[in-house]
Amino acid sequence: MVKKKPRNSNAPIDFTSADFESYLDYSKHRSCWRHMVAHLHAQKKRMTKHEIEEIKKISEFTTPCFASLSLQSHVYSSLAKESLLHSYGRSFNGFVARLSDEEVARIADMEGVVSVFPNTKVQLHTTRSWDFMSFPEPPMGSYEGDVIIGMLDTGIWPESVSFRDEGFGPPPAKWKGICQTENNFTCNNKIIGARFYDTDNLADPLRDTKSPRDTLGHGSHTASTAAGRAVENASYYGIASGIARGGVPNARLAVYKVCWGGGCSPADILAAFDDAIADGVDILSISLGSEMPAAYNKEPVAIGSFHAMKNGILTSCSAGNKGPYRRQISNYAPWALTVAASTIDRSFVTKVVLGNGQTILGTSLNNFHLDGTSFPLVYSGDAANITSAMSPNIAGICFPGTLSTLKTRGAVVLCNILSDSSGAFSAEAVGLIMASPFDEIAFAFPVPAVVISYDDRLKLIDYIRTTEYPTATILSTETTTDVMAPTVVSFSSRGPNPISPDILKPDVTAPGSNILAAWSPRGLSSVWVFDDRQVDYYIISGTSMSCPHVTGAAAYIKAAHPTWSPAAIKSALMTTATIMDPRKNEDAEFAYGSGHINPVKAVDPGLVFDASEADYVDFLCKQGYNTTHLRMITGDSSVCPSNEPGKAWDLNYPSFGLSLLDGEPVQASYLRTVTNVGSPNSTYHSHITMPPSFAVLVEPPVLTFSDVGEKKSFKVIITGSPIVQVPIISGAIEWTDGNHVVRTPIAVFQQ
Template sequence: MAMTRLLWLLYTSLVLSALSLNCHCSEIKKVHVVYMGERPQEDVSVASMHHAMLKNAMGSASSAKESLIYSYGRSFNGFAAKLTNDEVAKVSEMEGVISVIPNHKLKLHTTRSWDFMGFGTGNDGNLQEGDVIVGVIDTGIWPESDSFSDKDMSPPPAKWKGACQGANFTCNNKIIGARFYNSENYYDNTEFKSPRDSIGHGTHTASTAAGREVPGANYLGLADGIARGGVPNARIAVYKVCWDSGCALADILAAFDDAIADGVDIISVSLGSDWPYDYFEDPIAIGSFHAMKYGILTSNSAGNSGPFAVTVSNFAPWTLTVAASTIDRKFVSQAVLGNGQIFSGLSINNFDLNGTSYPLIWGGDAANYTVGADPESSRYCIPGAMSSDEVQGKIVFCETLWDGSGILLANGVGTVMAYSSITDFAFNYPLPATVISTEDGLKVLDYIRSTDNPIATILVGETPKDVMAPVVVSFSSRGPNPMSPDILKPDVTAPGVDILAAWSPVSPPSVYYADTRSVNYNIISGTSMSCPHASGAAAYVKAAHPDWSPAAIKSALMTTAYVMDSRKQVDLEFAYGSGHINPSAAVNPGLVFDASEADYIDFLCKTGYNTTTLRLVTGDNSTCTNTLLGRGWDLNYPSFSLYVKDGEQIMGVFNRTVTNVGEPNSTYVSSVYIPTTFSVTVEPSVLSFSAVGEKKSFTVKITGPKISQQPIMSGAITWKYGVHVVRTPLVVYNYIPGAPYNLDDGSTYSMINNKKATFRGSSIYHKNGIIGYN
């Protein structure tokens, strides 16, 4: 069956290739987004404007009407339409157009996690959480989940201007708005044409950020406890842009356009691209820029392409970029052999075999020769390669990590997999399973080969304490920033490993896509899980300080973060940014590094954008003057990053301004921790304030010798007054271990000298293979 499917795929690929040779490809219409910046100030119909532009490009009013998919105009200016290559060229030359972007797809990138951060239930219950609205751009939501109950909740705040769309879906006082978007108009037969979530990802992220408190939540008996979000009483607005086929750029921008106008306070986006795009070709960077202008902070995931360097996604400086780290709970399951040997492996295993032992075989001895499989393929237990005659009623040892379906489909009892590349997070499977080390796998194989009747059992999962936590997980994408190397990314890290949260009951509960079981809560990992933790923390700060800007909220989360143990992380700040979020401390940071739209415009000027483009983006008379291309040193950012070209001296001057949000009469004294390789001076080193809201500026000068092939060196500048500790990380680097350069196959890391990056990131998940969603 597997071979037949492979031949069919090969055949269809050849047929499609042949057809493409005979087509007039320039006449094929594909969805593109035309981005035009800020909404026009004058009272004009943007829809009419967009229609006129399409009519000019196509020469027909009816063709223009049929082509138009979205007209963005509630929060910024632009549209999505089906265009040929020739029409793209025409529209690109029209006045007011900043970029024309193909509608590529982006990918989807807690009982214990909040308590682990010292942010348990009952934290400051007087905060006005009910006035805060968290907008979640994701796969939708399952509204009937207990995590979204509106019991004892008042009606939505008066500022709310959103809507509840779609059949078979009802909003309430918790989920106050829901919309869905599908520019490609393609639906799998398992998907809902509504904001209802058929995948589970959006339900999980929404409940992590702002789910109600639910006692007794668990995954089929594992990880039992109280599931809740960071702001249980905040409101949720849902924007469904992701489907089985991915998350389309045009839909993401439409969601941002609506979310901003609807009145959300925080936007949570757990998705991103494998490739770095220019800021105004990236839908999340574009949408979050306009959100920032309206006072809305966007929190987004760093990506799941780690541990490789320069893979961080969502790196615009006006967003909060979140890495993923562990919490103090692991999921393990033991394999017990007939000779008494016990091997502990990572697995979220809810299946209980009651200690019963079953025959144990090696996958290589169970090849399905009928379909052309052999021991070289069956040793990995690939679906279709296994003979049910050999596998039925047995536990199978497999020499790699897979989703368990090969054994399940062959009527096996369970599987022990050997795989050493993943040691810091676990998966759930559709049958009893555990993943042991490759070294232990050799011992299992030796037992099988040296025993006449080998037997084994797999014990139900356990949750021992992880004393090493928090550590940034291996899959979390690393910096440095591929577009602006002098802006440190990621910004912070948050729990993203083995997180339990609400789930869509129609979505598979394990990594096997055809698992027919149903659960209301699931345990998954990814920066998709860490992002809503930061979103919930940001909403918590917003509730305490409704008038704070997005930059001030972001600064509070960064400067109060828990300091990570550098001995556990070779990538240092390129892995965890400022550190691990500490929501309780973030509401009282003492000082904040604030920034406005004008500050970001100045940053964009200095990184190569011209006045014409920026005026379209801002809708005002912004002008780029005295630009120094390639440096972002003066953006008022709560961290310091200095990239030094190979063979040059260490030298950088950073200007910063802090705003007092603590006590009115206060004096902050600076201290510097740095390696001996370079020196740092802070001038002035003491800042005295006499009022809340008062601003003070200081300069940081970094100097040192010439360096070559120097990996990241890191330190920190800390300002202290009373209980306030305002910490900003500082990194200097010019070499990135593990990042190949100057390759000709499209997989190069070429960002570092102010060139656009072109790297290939890899997801840790495969829907029909190893693992689910980013």
Template sequence: MEGVVSVNPNHVCKLHTTRSWDFLNLTLKDVGSPQESDVIIGLLDTGIWPEHPSFNDTGLGPPPSKWKGACTGQNFTCNNKIIGARYYNSDNSSDISDIQSPRDSIGHGTHTASTSGGVEVAGASYFGLAEGIARGGVPKSRIAVYKVCWAFGCSYADILKAFDDAIADGVDIISVSLGSPWPSDYFDDPIAIGSFHAMKNGILTSNSAGNSGPNPVTVSNFAPWSLTVAASSIDRKFVARMELGDGQILAGTVINAFDLNGTSYPLIWGGDGANYTIGSSPDIARYCLNGAMSTDKVAGKIVFCEAGLDGSGVLAANGVGTIMSDALIVNPDYSFSWPLPATLISPEDGKTVLDYIRSTESPTATIFFSNAWKDVMAPKVVSFSSRGPSAISPDILKPDITAPGVDILAGWSPLAPSTVYQDDTRSTLYNIISGTSMSCPHASGAAAFVKAAHPNWSPAAIKSALMTTAHVLDPSKHEDLEFSYGSGQINPLAARDPGLVFDASETDYINFLCKQGYNTSTLRLVTGDNSTCNNIKPGRGWDLNYPSFSLYVKDGEKISAIFTRTVTNVGAANSSYTVTFDMPPLISVTVEPPVLVFSYVGESNTFTVNVTGPVISQWPITSGSIKWMDGTHVVRTPLVVYNYLPGAPYNLDSEQAYTMTRESLGLTHSNVYHKTGMGQSRAHPQFL
């Protein structure tokens, strides 16, 4: 039919599931300007709980005049904070927990919305843990909700329609904490297509990088016109101590909101509680699977389990609590919460507990309420955060940036389970969860903060400001270097005054796609207009005006590339920037010109970066940086040189090819799922 740009089969995406803003040095005294109430953050997610205290509209006037949206659905009311809400269900699919309105029954959307733009709420906590002021990055911003995700996932068709509506409604920033489990060409990716159209209309899209790390080539949402956000830790982690009857105290990384008041209970190994009546055995019951243990043997006891499951097996057998140790979860760098007193200890400590049980006539133990400990390693990219390089465009460094995504306290739907156990009926208005879903709204909030200060800046300028001012992360903590953290951790205050920005327009991205090998037909599947690739030959993407540099080199080839970039002055009218660079041995970098002189705000200057080096083979990820400095500003861009990873799925055009390549690397879905500890959280799609 005339007007149809493309037709694609409908697929399902997965949700990528606060001290954090203070950790980013964006304190309460830095926010609250009148301009912030003009910024509208649109969230494509699971909806929102409108009565939540994080969305109280006290003190907020009517929505900005640019707002054209609507509030739809039964049993749902907007206010001057949540100014718009829509929901989509093209598949007409639902679960018993789903509500056919923008109302959130999963919790994920309420969490991301309150993280990016929630108002200040004193005394917030998760059952007494992490008590304090909960707030978003821009508390006075407005929120527009587009419910595209349900218990089964998030439909491509719904995502595209939501992007259309958000653009037409007048949002300023779009936050999307979801993604496809495999890479697709841009013309097959609804988030890439939707965010391209948002960019055309002056709207930056912030995307989660995915939760398939720490394996390489797993980053999703890698379109160069959107901001791809990895997840990193904050300086707080939750630890639950346990004490054995002989006085030994062990600690595990877990969110335990149950208080046994120091009372000791009989301790049993799961294997000793096997329910033989139903055919269980010690080899099965040791993992505390649901139904595998006998109530007669387990009731009233703390159970030592050799797997980190959801606690349902111990609950079903009337156990008091659980001490877990999983050989595949050695040093967890993020926490889960369970529906009963619990801690998750190391495999080595697990052997200590088992030895104590077997050598003691009447073993006992107790589990203590979690404590918040200072994490001196923060910020550090968390293990589950997806890594680069990009499977489709290796010339673009992804992820772009990292933001807090570990153990984040934020709003929650009171209808959603409060722990990893799907049938946990306890209700809470705040929850502590982890994921790139949590880091994405931090970046969205930071982008809204910059947008409030510079309402006329383009999406590329806002993105550039966030990237070039980012805090540099410690490379010694990250073997994947920039493929884990991009330019570094967001620094919202500095991003408001970056000095120079790398701007880009629709035309720049069209040229990039043409050089990627798109023809006029495939290009129009992304742009939806009459764009052409006439007279543009396929080539490398080195001249896209991107605020980072990525150079992949095939085995046996020399390191050689020339990058062209243009920077625009957004600082002082009369300024001069001098270049410096920090590169590892064997890589030579020259920048021409070495000094950029500006006489007015808005003036642009172009420079080239020539990167050379020897023939390389099996070259590890090597990186450095280029900095432009004027005495006040430091405009930093990372530069990464690397070989193709063996078997890495570059330029794939099908799910099957991607799956085959991943399997050839031994990176099957099942072992990634378990290695990251995500197998324990099927009830919470934000962790998937």
């Protein structure tokens, strides 16, 4: 989810950024003293201001921490009872406690403790999208009903018609979970389980409900995108009207609410992973990620998804919304599936008609009707609130209080930047025009509004300056066809992988722009936090939206092939992905990975690149992890055979990455093994696509199989002249048997 921090890090987000999906303020840090004060209040102890200040001083040396994975009982006994916040041990052992720095050091040195790290915050990152991918709705009663998707998000709104359970039988026998029913929450045969977690007291008392119920909208949106039932005539105030459905509407949902108005706690994320694995989910979906890259043994999603992989569960993750800058990608662990965001062939156009007849095209979700009536057009820089000492530059931003109501009342106001419209709204404007580079995203506002390009903003200023009585009107939004789709949206985080550059990330891309899906009626209905309208379906953008598309596709494959490993499902999605046009995506594989998912082809990939826990352990050892650090991730007695680091090239991954220093010669060798999951008797021929300055050798160039499940290995050798100041050079290897095409991208780039 695209994000902008408000000036007050403890206040709700002001929704003035380019993301606007049910968004909250995720503070990087939250002082422990609040929790101490709350604890003392709970004991009815009255405190003076002096006592509170003393607590604050003490808390500066106290950090919420994890002590995770393999623990012995004496560790628990060493903690004061009130320090222990949460423990989990259903799938891996660990606990969360408030510890001083001295206690952290003492606990970390205890026998049996493999990892202690701080509990920093994590951020959250459709009537057309599934049809755009030519993925039909499966019939009721199909094998998807045995697949359970676990959603780690902001909860779910169980009363939404997207989650009705008509026609469903009881939950699968493998299901071992529970439904927490606090505050009138109910499960059914569609939502078969629900839990909520709030170790760090992140719930906003004004917005959140202490239950699995979604009061923000994000969790309902992602869950319905992955597995929502078909709903006719769904729309946002008539915009994008049609049948809204998820990719696998017959699959079951298990909900794990880990995000609140105050953010998402890694302690809760790991607890949810722990429960979900024990509950019996088949696929996990997590549309959130850490703010900054961290080593795999310090990153909660990496640790949780590793344990899920050990138990045969694939974790589908959002790539993050820090694009278009490179090396900003989230959720980069090779055992997880990382999803970028791209457009679909539907866009929303809102027109501005000027008094001289000229029409300017913009984007928004404008359901308001001005009936073609023209109003005075005012540039905000010309309407500064002089009484409050506002300059034209400040007024151009259109913050509340910066504009003179005498000049803006009843006018259409042009602002220099994208905002939540509160400034013009408070200035009694009838409409709002804003400039922004985010032209792929349509936002909803509480007033007639449109977002235009910076170039068009200059045209409007010129019109205002050269016209005695400039006027304009804003028309209602129209739905149009985007002939350029799919392209990766600008906000989608780009690779390369910040921790293991030779593991190409993201893995795939999927629809993540302007997606209509279920919403919580208690969530925001526009970008303005005080908009009190209620909606059941909302249109938002982000890799949070693309992730559940891949989750649904992965569940579809899992239903067809219940014994396939997480790596096999991931490989099927990657090697059958539709090739993206690098001329429309200059970041190439750093933007879209293997390409755009094709769920229909992915269910029959022909060959898969499989990998086990042992393969990932070997990868970590070659990445320089010693036995101690390795166990921080695995939580078991895994051992690295040596402390000699190696390359990531031999991990059986469905892509090839080669990171080089500027001017370093191109020379690399990769070993891969494929498993035949297609025809029993088949022969695959390799075909190489690479710029002529590189030589790619595949040995052997032909693979012949005589049985399903048979494995064959091959080596790939890449050589070439040194590359200098070249960001990325792309190619691919395709294996074909006349029926299947198994494609693996090659990316050579500078670090």
